Amino acid sequence: MDVEKFVEQAIQEIREKVKEGKAIIALSGGVDSSVCTVLAYKAIGDRLIPVFVDTGLMREGEPERIKEIFGHMNLVFVDAKDEFFEALRGVTDPEEKRKVVGELFVRIFERVAEEHKAEYLIQGTIYPDIIESMGGIKSHHNVGGFPIHYAFKDVIEPLRELYKDEVREVARYLGLPEEISERMPFPGPGLAVRICGEVTPEKVEVIRKANAIVEEDLEEYEKWQAFAALIGQATGVKGDIRVYGYIIAIRAVESRDGMTADPIKIEYEKLRKIALRITGEIPEVSRVVYDITPKPPATIEFE
Amino acid sequence: MKIYVVYNYGQYNHLIHRTLRDLGVESKLVENTTPVEDLKDADGIVLGGGPSLDRTGNCELYVRELDVPILGVCLGHQLLAKIFGGEVGKGSVGGYAEVIVRIVEEDEIFKDLPKELKVWASHADEVKKLPETFKLLAESEVCKVEAMRHKEKAIYGVQWHPEVYHTEKGTDLYLNFIEICRK
Numbered sequence: 001m002d003v004e005k006f007v008e009q010a011i012q013e014i015r016e017k018v019k020e021g022k023a024i025i026a027l028s029g030g031v032d033s034s035v036c037t038v039l040a041y042k043a044i045g046d047r048l049i050p051v052f053v054d055t056g057l058m059r060e061g062e063p064e065r066i067k068e069i070f071g072h073m074n075l076v077f078v079d080a081k082d083e084f085f086e087a088l089r090g091v092t093d094p095e096e097k098r099k100v101v102g103e104l105f106v107r108i109f110e111r112v113a114e115e116h117k118a119e120y121l122i123q124g125t126i127y128p129d130i131i132e133s134m135g136g137i138k139s140h141h142n143v144g145g146f147p148i149h150y151a152f153k154d155v156i157e158p159l160r161e162l163y164k165d166e167v168r169e170v171a172r173y174l175g176l177p178e179e180i181s182e183r184m185p186f187p188g189p190g191l192a193v194r195i196c197g198e199v200t201p202e203k204v205e206v207i208r209k210a211n212a213i214v215e216e217d218l219e220e221y222e223k224w225q226a227f228a229a230l231i232g233q234a235t236g237v238k239g240d241i242r243v244y245g246y247i248i249a250i251r252a253v254e255s256r257d258g259m260t261a262d263p264i265k266i267e268y269e270k271l272r273k274i275a276l277r278i279t280g281e282i283p284e285v286s287r288v289v290y291d292i293t294p295k296p297p298a299t300i301e302f303e
Numbered sequence: 304m305k306i307y308v309v310y311n312y313g314q315y316n317h318l319i320h321r322t323l324r325d326l327g328v329e330s331k332l333v334e335n336t337t338p339v340e341d342l343k344d345a346d347g348i349v350l351g352g353g354p355s356l357d358r359t360g361n362c363e364l365y366v367r368e369l370d371v372p373i374l375g376v377c378l379g380h381q382l383l384a385k386i387f388g389g390e391v392g393k394g395s396v397g398g399y400a401e402v403i404v405r406i407v408e409e410d411e412i413f414k415d416l417p418k419e420l421k422v423w424a425s426h427a428d429e430v431k432k433l434p435e436t437f438k439l440l441a442e443s444e445v446c447k448v449e450a451m452r453h454k455e456k457a458i459y460g461v462q463w464h465p466e467v468y469h470t471e472k473g474t475d476l477y478l479n480f481i482e483i484c485r486k
Binding site: 128163 | 314315317318321397399400401423425464467468469
């Protein structure tokens with residue numbers, strides 16, 4: 001792809017659509033929304049309102065890093081942790097979860113947009129998000145999760161034709177820090193889809209810690225994504241006491257574009273070390289497994 | 304040089320478009336409800352994969368009315384079998400992720416490819432009976448008809464997905480198809 005031309009066209013598109021208006025952008029800290037934010041900032045400058053919603057479903061340290069990197073723009077930081085947990089209470093169906101998170105997300109954006117009188121919403125949707133939603137496999141909160149009646153005049157998705165590897169090329173071209181341009185994909189609904197079953201603050205805390213351990217221990221490995229998911233409960237014994245704890249699955253895959261993926265080969269000793277760290281550092285966990293299923297037939301994320 | 308990729312609601316259809324685009328061919332992903340008249344300027348057609356033969360729209364019309372090379376992928380492959388009088392049904396096992404296919408007959412679509420290929424697939428259904436006007440090109444342990452072609456026309460079907468990153472020599476297969484379209 002011609003990156004320079006793409007950047008020019010994307011900036012042009014945003015300018016033409018927003019005209020003299022104001023736009024709000026959903027910034028999650030992932031490479032997609034970060035690239036979109038930089039493109040939009042270049043296009044309309046201070047008429048861009050980047051909004052970071054702390055859903056309580058982010059990875060460890062993520063909200064703080066966002067503030068550091070994008071603080072020089074007019075960043076609006078919304079603490080919506082309680083709202084999200086409230087909305088997710090009792091929800092167990094994976095598609096319902098994505099919808100709940102997506103809808104609340106949009107409601108919050110609408111709120112901020114009204115406060116700032118922004119008429120446009122810019123989103124970092126990329127091509128695989130659209131394909132997966134069209135085929136009825138999953139509804140991404142970027143697309144399928146949106147309720148139809150929102151107050152925005154238009155939704156602008158400058159990356160809709162691109163794949164992740166192409167977005168990274170754009171990120172490098174724009175000079176974004178490596179921690180963003182090479183960042184692993186992270187789903188819109190956050191850690192909520194890395195918990196099978198109901199989402200509770202306790203489970204989120206567990207999976208956030210487990211995820212940080214997996215990311216840290218597999219940092220040196222070539223991969224598309226490496227993360228942890230909480231997939232159920234099982235019996236264990238810790239210090240002569242029976243524990244009915246959580247089962248954590250390690251997922252680590254290589255891929256070019258996220259469309260097909262294969263588990264990476266991790267040596268047994270490494271896996272063992274991760275298992276001992278997770279069960280040792282997180283009291284609520286009783287068991288750790290490694291997922292060896294490719295995509296297809298599995299997907300990369302669990303829900 | 305223009306190749307249309309017909310979108311049959313499969314996840315990888317856009318990757319076919321991307322592969323052709325990256326190989327320098329003018330490619331367009333089109334809805335399978337597009338009128339056949341709009342595809343008359345095609346030099347080749349790729350029928351993408353998807354969830355159901357009942358949702359393949361005008362694909363049969365394209366195959367019957369457009370006299371250009373055609374490549375059917377996954378569901379597109381099965382559809383070709385059905386159109387030409389073969390049979391499609393559920394396989395005894397599904398083919399997901401890696402499958403080893405053996406090329407049983409040399410053909411220009413496999414030019415410069417090894418006899419045995421590690422490919423990636425994603426299907427529960429398969430071609431059960433080859434149409435009489437077709438010949439078998441490749442097979443595997445999990446599926447008898449992995450690839451086939453029309454005995455006289457440049458109409459090809461492959462059960463696997465040459466467009467995905469994990470398929471060995473997938474790009475070469477599209478290169479060969481492009482060469483066939485050029486003739």
